[in-house]
Amino acid sequence: xxxxxxxxxxxxxxxxxxxxxxxxxxxxxxxxxxxxxxxxxxxxxxxxxxxxxxxxxxxxxxxxxxxxxxxxxxxxxxxxxxxxxxxxxxxxxxxxxxxxxxxxxxxxxxxxxxxxxxxxxxxxxxxxxxxxxxxxxxxxxxxxxxxxxxxxxxxxxxxxxxxxxxxxxxxxxxxxxxxxxxxxxxxxxxxxxxxxxxxxxxxxxxxxxxxxxxxxxxxxxxxxxxxxxxxxxxxxxxxxxxxxxxxxxxxxxxxxxxxxxxxxxxxxxxxxxxxxxxxxxxxxxxxxxxxxxxxxxxxxx
Numbered sequence: 131x132x133x134x135x136x137x138x139x140x141x142x143x144x145x146x147x148x149x150x151x152x153x154x155x156x157x158x159x160x161x162x163x164x165x166x167x168x169x170x171x172x173x174x175x176x177x178x179x180x181x182x183x184x185x186x187x188x189x190x191x192x193x194x195x196x197x198x199x200x201x202x203x204x205x206x207x208x209x210x211x212x213x214x215x216x217x218x219x220x221x222x223x224x225x226x227x228x229x230x231x232x233x234x235x236x237x238x239x240x241x242x243x244x245x246x247x248x249x250x251x252x253x254x255x256x257x258x259x260x261x262x263x264x265x266x267x268x269x270x271x272x273x274x275x276x277x278x279x280x281x282x283x284x285x286x287x288x289x290x291x292x293x294x295x296x297x298x299x300x301x302x303x304x305x306x307x308x309x310x311x312x313x314x315x316x317x318x319x320x321x322x323x324x325x326x327x328x329x330x331x332x333x334x335x336x337x338x339x340x341x342x343x344x345x346x347x348x349x350x351x352x353x354x355x356x357x358x359x360x361x362x363x364x365x366x367x368x369x370x371x372x373x374x375x376x377x378x379x380x381x382x383x384x385x386x387x388x389x390x391x392x393x394x395x396x397x398x399x400x401x402x403x404x405x406x407x408x409x410x411x412x413x414x415x416x417x418x419x420x421x422x423x424x425x426x427x428x429x430x431x
Contacts, residue, residue, distance in 0.1 A: 138176055138179040138180055139172075139175065139176070139179065140208075140212070141172060142172045142173070142175045142176035142179065143176060143205050143208065144162070144172075144209070145158065145162065145164075145169050145172035145173050145176065146172075146173050146176050146184060146198075146201075146205060147202075147205045147206065147209055148161055148162050148169075149169070149173055149185075149192065150194065150198075150202055154192065155169055155170050155173070155192070173185070180201075182195075182197045182198075182201075183195050183197065183198075184197065184198035184201065185198060210417045210420060210421055226254045226256065226257060226410055226411045226414055227254075227256035227257060227258075227411070228257065228258065228411050229257075229258040229259075229260060230257060230258070230259055230260070230276050230277065230411055230412055230415045231260045231261075231262055231274075231275040231276045231277070232259065232260070232261055232262065232275060232276070232277045232278075232279065232415070232419070233261075233262040233263075233264055233274065233275035233277070233278045233279070234261065234262075234263065234264075234278070234279040234280075235263070235264070235265050235279075235280075235357060236263045236264075236265060236356055236357050236358050237357040237358060237361075237373075237374065237376075237377065238279055239261050239263035240263070240358060241376055241377065242376060242423070243261060245422070246418065246419055246422040246423070247259055249418055249422060250414075250415060250418050253414070253418065254411070254414055254415075257411060257414075257415070259415070262274070262275050265328070265329050265355060265356070265357065276402060276403070276409075276412050276415075277400065277401070277402050277412065277415060277416055277419065278399075278400070278401040278402075279398065279399070279400060279401075279419070279423075280398075280399050280401065281396050281397055281398065281399070282399065283397070283399045283401070284399075284401055288403060288404050289401050289402070289403055289404065290401065290402060290403075290404050291399050291400065291401040292399065292400045292401075292416075292420060293397055293398075293399055294398045294399065294400050294419075294420050294423045294424050295397075295398050295423060295424050296395045296396065296397055296398070297374055297375075297376075297395070297396055297397075297398050298374070298375050298393035298394065298395055298396075299372050299373055299374050299375060299393060299394040299395075299396060300372070300373070300375055300386050300387070300389075300391070300393055300394065301320075301370050301371070301372055301373075301386070301387035301388060301391070302364060302370070302371055302372075302373050302377075302381075302384045302385065302386055302387060303323075303364060303369065303370040303371070303384070303385060303387050304364060304365055304366070304367045304383050304384055304385070305383060305384070305385050306367040306383075307364075307367040307368070307369060307370070308385055308387070310367070311323060311324070313387070314387055314388055316388070317341075317342050317343050317388070317391070320343055320345065320349075320370070320387075320388075321344060321345065321346075321349070323349065323369065323370050324349065324351045324352070324368065324369035324370065325345060325349045325350050325351070325369050325370050325371070326350070326351075326352045326353065326354075326360050326363045326364050326368055326369045326370065326371040327350040327352070327353035327354075327360065328353060328354050328355065328356065328357045328359070328360035328371075329355065329357075331347075331350045331353055332347070334372065335347070337394075338394075341394065351368075351369060352368050352369060357373075361373060361377060364384070365381065365383055365384065370387055372394060375393070398423055400416060400419060400420055400423075402416055
């Protein structure tokens with residue numbers, strides 16, 4: 131390893147990350163138990179150590195520079211790794227116990243989360259994890275769940291959210307359906323095909339229009355609120371479905387439609403109530419889920 135490559139103080143990096151997360155120097159100083167001048171000096175020291183400008187100071191506001199934005203994700207990964215290492219080394223994770231409720235879509239709950247739960251079991255075996263499988267945006271404010279995994283960022287001030295990654299989806303259909311209905315050669319050809327919707331397919335119609343795909347309500351002959359049910363419909367030759375690439379390639383009976391078309395990208399947000407995010411058990415699960423989902427997406431790209 132090149133030990134000389136790391137030329138900055140972790141405390142300075144922590145001060146930078148806290149400033150971004152908390153929104154101001156004063157809020158970050160309170161969160162870290164420091165005075166504002168001390169925290170400001172630490173952020174300035176990091177800029178000097180890296181020979182970069184991380185913030186532009188506009189009046190009393192701090193705005194991240196492009197360099198600051200670029201470094202932010204790396205600093206977040208450092209924080210998560212340091213947090214997990216600290217828990218593991220001290221044995222604290224073994225003592226973390228209690229129930230954590232995670233709400234996610236049915237597809238996410240059935241096909242993505244089980245492998246994340248294996249990691250959580252390894253790190254904190256005394257935790258009790260409950261998965262609330264739902265395609266609805268459940269209300270964290272009413273404590274229906276502790277952590278939500280969603281494609282939409284909630285706008286309530288008392289909730290904190292983290293954009294974990296951008297996932298990708300493609301169009302799929304069964305080989306039997308495509309043999310019978312014909313294989314689309316371009317986006318315009320999609321207008322003559324049957325589609326399977328799940329959730330609000332009107333939102334899907336609107337989402338696809340900027341991508342040059344113009345579908346109508348009549349295209350969606352079959353639909354379900356349940357993503358797994360909709361996927362089964364597609365497997366039974368009923369039409370074309372837009373689905374995460376986690377699912378499509380795993381089924382021999384299914385074929386990607388318009389394989390040269392760029393992916394349909396959608397965000398994955400982790401959200402928790404601000405108060406609950408201070409809980410050690412919820413913070414641990416939140417960080418482990420973030421690490422798992424980001425890592426899984428990186429493997430798929």
